[in-house]
Amino acid sequence: MVLAPSSERTDALDALRRAGAVVRPTVLARQQALPVAPALASLLPEGLRRGGTVAVGPGAGTVSLAVALAVEASVAGSWVGAVGVRGLGLAAAAELGLCLERTVVVDPPPASWAEVVAALLDAVDIVWARPPGRARPGDARRLTARARERGAVLVHLGGSRGAWPQPADVWLRVASSVWEGPAGGGAGRLTARRVEVVAGGRGAAARERRAALWLPGHDGRLATATGQGSAGAGLSARWSVAG
Amino acid sequence: MAGEAVRTLVVWCPDWPVVAAALEAVTPRVEVVRPGTLAFPTRGPARLAGGDEGLVARVATVARAALPPATAVTVGVADGLFAATLAARRGLVVVPGGSADFLASWPVGALDHAPDDLDGAVAGLVPLLRRLGLRRLGDVAAVPAADLVGRFGLAGGRLARLTRGFDERPPLLREVPPELTVEATLEPPAERVETAAFVARTLAAELDDRLSRRGLACARVSIEAETEHGESLARLWRHAGGLGPAALVDRVRWQLDGWLNRSWAGRPTGGIAVLRLVPDQLVAADGRQLGFWGGAREADERAARGVARLQGMLGPDAVLVPERRGGRGPGEQVGLVPAHTVRLGAEVAVAPSARPAAGPWPGRVPTPSPAAVPEEAPRAELVDASGAPVGVGARAEVSAAPARLSVDGGAWAEVVAWAGPWPCEERWWDSDGARRRARLQVVTAAGDAHLLVRESGTWTVEGTYD
Numbered sequence: 099m100v101l102a103p104s105s106e107r108t109d110a111l112d113a114l115r116r117a118g119a120v121v122r123p124t125v126l127a128r129q130q131a132l133p134v135a136p137a138l139a140s141l142l143p144e145g146l147r148r149g150g151t152v153a154v155g156p157g158a159g160t161v162s163l164a165v166a167l168a169v170e171a172s173v174a175g176s177w178v179g180a181v182g183v184r185g186l187g188l189a190a191a192a193e194l195g196l197c198l199e200r201t202v203v204v205d206p207p208p209a210s211w212a213e214v215v216a217a218l219l220d221a222v223d224i225v226w227a228r229p230p231g232r233a234r235p236g237d238a239r240r241l242t243a244r245a246r247e248r249g250a251v252l253v254h255l256g257g258s259r260g261a262w263p264q265p266a267d268v269w270l271r272v273a274s275s276v277w278e279g280p281a282g283g284g285a286g287r288l289t290a291r292r293v294e295v296v297a298g299g300r301g302a303a304a305r306e307r308r309a310a311l312w313l314p315g316h317d318g319r320l321a322t323a324t325g326q327g328s329a330g331a332g333l334s335a336r337w338s339v340a341g
Numbered sequence: 342m343a344g345e346a347v348r349t350l351v352v353w354c355p356d357w358p359v360v361a362a363a364l365e366a367v368t369p370r371v372e373v374v375r376p377g378t379l380a381f382p383t384r385g386p387a388r389l390a391g392g393d394e395g396l397v398a399r400v401a402t403v404a405r406a407a408l409p410p411a412t413a414v415t416v417g418v419a420d421g422l423f424a425a426t427l428a429a430r431r432g433l434v435v436v437p438g439g440s441a442d443f444l445a446s447w448p449v450g451a452l453d454h455a456p457d458d459l460d461g462a463v464a465g466l467v468p469l470l471r472r473l474g475l476r477r478l479g480d481v482a483a484v485p486a487a488d489l490v491g492r493f494g495l496a497g498g499r500l501a502r503l504t505r506g507f508d509e510r511p512p513l514l515r516e517v518p519p520e521l522t523v524e525a526t527l528e529p530p531a532e533r534v535e536t537a538a539f540v541a542r543t544l545a546a547e548l549d550d551r552l553s554r555r556g557l558a559c560a561r562v563s564i565e566a567e568t569e570h571g572e573s574l575a576r577l578w579r580h581a582g583g584l585g586p587a588a589l590v591d592r593v594r595w596q597l598d599g600w601l602n603r604s605w606a607g608r609p610t611g612g613i614a615v616l617r618l619v620p621d622q623l624v625a626a627d628g629r630q631l632g633f634w635g636g637a638r639e640a641d642e643r644a645a646r647g648v649a650r651l652q653g654m655l656g657p658d659a660v661l662v663p664e665r666r667g668g669r670g671p672g673e674q675v676g677l678v679p680a681h682t683v684r685l686g687a688e689v690a691v692a693p694s695a696r697p698a699a700g701p702w703p704g705r706v707p708t709p710s711p712a713a714v715p716e717e718a719p720r721a722e723l724v725d726a727s728g729a730p731v732g733v734g735a736r737a738e739v740s741a742a743p744a745r746l747s748v749d750g751g752a753w754a755e756v757v758a759w760a761g762p763w764p765c766e767e768r769w770w771d772s773d774g775a776r777r778r779a780r781l782q783v784v785t786a787a788g789d790a791h792l793l794v795r796e797s798g799t800w801t802v803e804g805t806y807d
Contacts, residue, residue, distance in 0.1 A: 111556035158789050161712040161807040177644040187804060188663045188675035189710035198663040200641075202648060203677055206655055214651060221647020223640070275788040277806070280760040284739060287707060287760045288782050288790055288806065314709045 132171040132223060132251060137322040140309050141297040142268060146171065148223075148249040150267040151242050155256035159272035159293055161186065162194065162313050164253050166320040167270075168224045169195040176223035179204065181215050183228045183255060193318035212237040219250045228255040229262065238264040268299035273308070290316045292323050346421035346440060346507045348387075350396060351429035352379045354404055354414045358599025361576065363407035367400060372561060372577040374456045376595055378429075380422060380579075393418050393434050419443060421506050422456050422579075440506025445479025452478075455503055456579050462496035463503065478504045517559075522619045523548045530569040530612030534597045537566070537613045541593040545586035548618050559620035562589060564596050568611035574600050577621060589618070641685070648680050657681050674710070706763060706780055711792050711804025718801035719749040721793055723756075723783070733779040733795045737764040746783055746791070748802055754785035762795065 131145035139145070146152075146167065154164045161183070168178050177200045180186050184205065192198050202222065206214040208230035218225045219241065227241075233254075242264050245252040254262045256271075273296045279289035293313045298306045310323040354360045357377055364371045364379065368386045371379055383396060390396040397416045404414045417428030419435035424444055428435050435443045444451075449471060453464045475481050481489070482504035489497035502508065523544045531537040552558060565575040578592045593616070600609060651660045661677035662685070723731045725741035732740045743756045761781040779795045780803065790806035 108555060115556065158787070158807060165712065175640055177640055179647075185713050185715040187710055187712040187714045187807070188677070189714075190712040192663075192675065193708050193710055198665075198675070200644070201663055202644070202680065203661045203663070204651060204655070204659060205661075206659065210655065213654065217647060217651050217654065221644050221650070277758065277784050277788070277790050280758040280782065280784065283742070284759060284761055288709065288784070290709075291790075291806070318708050 132176060133174050135166060135170050135320050137309070137311055137320050138167065141270060141295060141307050143303055143307075146224075146251055147267065148251060149246040151245060151252045151254070151264070153254055153256055153262060153266035153269040155271060157272050158275055159291070159313060160255055162190065163270055163272060163295065164226050164255055165191045165194050165196055166313060167253060168226070169320070171223060172197040172200055176200065177202065177221070178224045178226070179218040179222045180226045181206065181218060181228070182211055182230055183226050186226075190314075194314060195319055212241060215241050215252070216244050219244045219248050219252065222250065224251045224253060226253045226255060232261050233263060235263045238262055265300060267301075268297060268303050270295055270297045272296075272313075275313075290314060346424075348383045348418065348420050348437065349380050349422050349425040350383045350386075350393075350400065350416065350418045351422070351425040352400060352404060352414065352416050353377060353429050354379070354408065355412060356408055358596075359407050360404045360414075361599075363403050364400065367396075367403060370577065372579060373592075373596075374422070374426070374579040378426065378456075380425065380456075383418060397434060419506075421508050423454075423503050423508075424506050426454055426456055427451055441482060441504075444504060444506055445477060445482060447478045449476060449478060449481065452500075452503065463499050466493060466496060466500060517620055517623060521548070521551050521623075522617060523551070524615065524617040526615055527613055530614040532612040534594055534601060537597055537616055538590055538594045540616055541590045541618075542586065544616060544618050545589040545593075548589070548620065549586045552620060552623075557623050560622035561620070562592070563617075563619040563621055564589075564593055565615075565617040565619065566597060566600065566613050567615040567617075568609045569614040570609070570611040572609040572611070574609070593618075645685055648685065652681065706792065709806070711790075711806045713805040713807035715802065715804075718794070718803055721749070721791070721800040721802050722747045723781075723793065723800050731800075732798070733762050733764070733781075737762055737779060739781070743781070743783055746785060746793075748791070754787060754789070756783050757786050758784040 131147050134142060134146040144150075152167065154160050154167070168176075172178050173195060178196070179202045181204050183203075186203065188198060188201075191201070202218070204214055204218065211230055212234070215225060215227045225245075229237075241252060244250075254266070256262065273294045275291055275293045277288050277291045280286045290312055291314060293311050295309050295311055295313075296306060297308075298304060312319075312321040312323050315321040351374070352360065352364070355377065357373065357379060361371050361373060361379055364381070367390075368381045370381045372381060374380050383393065386399075387393050387396045390399045397418060400416050401414060404416075405412065408414065415429050415432045417425055417431065417433050417435075419425040419428040419433075420437060420440040424435060424440035427447060428443065433443075449467050452467050452470075455463050470476075470481060475484070481500060484501075486498065486501035489501045491497070493500065525540050525544050527537065527540055531540070548562075561577050561579055563575055563577050565573065567573040574596070576596050578589075578596075597613065601613075648660050658679045660680040662680045662683055663675050664678045664683070666673060666676050723743050724745050725731050726744040727741075729741065731743050734740060739762060743759050745753045746756050747753045759782060762779040763781075764777075764779045766777050776796065781793045781795065782790065783793060784790045791802050792804040792806070793800050794803045
C-alpha cells in the first residue's frame with residue numbers, strides 16, 4: 099500500500115470522517131417527532147413533536163408524567179437534561195425506564211437559569227425545566243423559539259399556576275389519582291397508581307383529551323389502564339382539580 | 342470480510358519479564374499483551390520447531406526453565422490473537438482455519454478478554470448482547486456483519502471480525518512513518534522507575550497527539566529503554582486499556598520495573614538514559630473522543646459539547662450525572678456526581694466508595710420509588726385521630742393509626758391510607774454512625790403520597806410520590 103503524503107492523507111481522513119458522521123445507524127435520524135410511549139399517544143395527537151413545548155402539571159404526578167414523556171426517546175438514544183428540577187427522584191426515573199446514562203442534571207443560580215436552558219436545548223433532545231419562581235415573558239419567548247430552531251422538546255414543569263407565561267403547544271395534567279397497595283392497619287405497601295390525565299393545547303391539539311393510565315403500574319412503568327382498574331383493597335380517593 | 346488473522350501463540354505465565362526474556366531465544370517478536378500474557382506470531386518459529394505442537398513444547402520448556410519448578414504455564418495457538426488468548430486458557434492448539442468454530446461455543450462474556458479492545462467498546466456490548474439473546478460467540482457470528490454495524494456502529498464491525506476469528510482491526514499501514522516515534526534522553530540517567538515514568542508521561546502524551554492528529558491509533562507500542570552503558574530492552578506491548586497515554590505510562594513502569602528491580606541475569610548496570618516509544622500496527626482511530634463509550638455518535642457528541650459549554654459557564658462541578666450507590670432510602674440509591682468524573686454515556690457506574698449497589702438491603706423500601714426526593718427533607722407532623730403525635734414503638738409498630746399529616750407547617754391533610762412502618766437500624770456497631778429509622782408511607786385525601794421517616798422522635802418527608 100502506497101503511503102500518501104501527510105496532507106493528502108489528512109484530507110482523505112477528514113472526508114471519511116465527515117461521511118462517517120452522515121452515514122450512521124439511523125436510530126437518531128432526524129425525524130419530526132421523538133418516539134413516545136404508546137400509552138401517551140392518545141394524549142399527543144402529533145406525537146412528541148421536535149421543537150415543541152409541553153407544559154406538565156401542576157399537581158401530583160407532575161414529575162412522573164414529565165419523566166414518562168421522555169422514556170421512549172431516552173431508550174432510543176436521546177439525551178435528556180433537567181434544569182432547576184430540585185429533588186428529581188432518579189431511582190424512580192430509572193424504574194419508569196429512563197436511561198440514566200444519557201441524563202444530565204443542572205441546578206444553576208436563578209440568574210443563569212434561562213441561559214442554561216438555552217444551552218441545554220442545543221445539546222439534548224428533551225429538556226425538563228422548572229423556572230425559579232415565575233419565568234420572565236422575554237425568556238419564555240426566547241426559549242420557546244430556541245427549542246423550535248434546535249428541534250428539541252422543552253418540557254416545563256408547572257410550579258404554581260402561571261409560572262410559564264407562554265402558552266405551550268401541548269399541556270398535560272393529572273386530574274385524579276388513586277394509589278393501590280395499602281391493605282389497612284399498615285399492611286401492604288404502595289404498589290401502583292391509577293391516574294387520569296387530561297391534555298389540551300393549541301391548534302390540532304386544542305380539543306381536550308383524557309386517558310386512564312398506570313403511573314406507575316405494578317412493573318414500575320407507565321401503562322394504559324383498561325377497565326375499572328384492579329379492585330385492590332384500600333382507598334378510593336377520587337378528586338378533580340377545579341378549572 | 343477482508344483481513345487476515347495472524348496465527349499467534351499465547352503464553353500465560355507469572356513473572357512475565359523473566360519469561361519474555363527467555364522467549365527471545367525462540368523469537369525476537371515477543372509481545373506483552375498485558376502482564377502475564379505474552380504473544381508472538383508463529384510463522385517463522387513454527388517452521389524451525391517442526392510445526393505448532395513442536396513450537397508449543399519448545400515454548401513450554403523454555404518458560405518452565407526460566408521459572409521456579411511447578412509454576413503454572415499454559416500455551417495456546419490459534420489464528421488471531423483473540424482466539425489464541427482463549428486457546429491458551431485451555432492449553433489448546435486450534436487447527437489453522439478453525440478459529441471461528443473454536444470461538445463459537447464460548448460465551449459472549451469471553452469478549453471481556455478481547456486483547457485489542459482499546460476503548461472497551463466491544464466489552465461494553467456484552468450486557469446488551471445477552472439481553473438480545475445472543476449468549477455464545479457463535480450466535481453473534483451468525484448475525485450478518487452489516488446488521489452488527491448497523492446496530493452497534495463501528496464497535497459492531499469489530500465485534501463481527503472478532504467472532505469470526507479475525508484480528509479485531511485490519512492494520513492500516515504496514516510502514517510506520519519515522520516521525521511518529523517519540524524519544525527522550527534522560528540526563529542524568531534515571532536510577533529509579535518513577536523518574537523514568539515521569540518522563541514517559543510527556544512522551545506518551547506527545548505520541549497520542551501525533552497519532553490522533555493523523556486520525557490514527559496504534560495496536561502496539563514498542564517501549565524501548567537504553568542505559569548509559571548501552572544495555573537496551575525493547576518490549577512490544579499491545580496497547581490495551583481505554584485511557585490512552587496513562588495506560589502507556591503504566592506499561593513503561595511495568596517494563597522498567599521488570600528490568601531494573603529484579604535480581605536476575607538480565608539486570609542492567611546503569612540508569613536509563615534513553616526512552617523511546619515506537620508505535621506499531623497503525624489502525625484508523627474510530628472516534629475515541631471526549632471519553633465516549635462505544636464510539637461517538639452524533640447525539641452523544643452534541644451532548645458532550647453542551648456539557649463542556651455548561652461547565653465553562655458554571656464551573657466544572659455544576660453539571661451532574663446520575664450514579665448508582667448502595668442504600669436503603671430513595672435518595673441514597675441513585676446520587677449525582679459531576680459529569681467530568683465519569684465517562685459520559687457509559688453504563689451508570691456503581692460509586693467506588695459505596696457498598697455494592699446490588700447487595701441485600703434489609704429495610705430497603707421496595708419499588709416504586711418516590712419521584713420527588715427533596716435535598717433537604719422537610720419536617721412533617723403526623724397525628725392520630727385524637728390529635729396526638731404518631732410514634733413508632735420498639736417493636737416497629739405505630740403508636741396509633743395516622744389520621745392527619747402536615748408538611749413543613751402547612752395545612753393539615755387527611756390520611757386515607759398508610760403502610761409500614763419499615764424499621765431500619767444502620768451501623769448499630771458504630772456509636773457515631775448508628776441510625777435508627779423507620780419509614781412509613783401515607784396517602785392523603787388529595788391523592789398525594791409521601792414517604793415519611795421517623796428518626797429521633799421527629800418525622801421528615803424523605804420523598805413524595807409525585
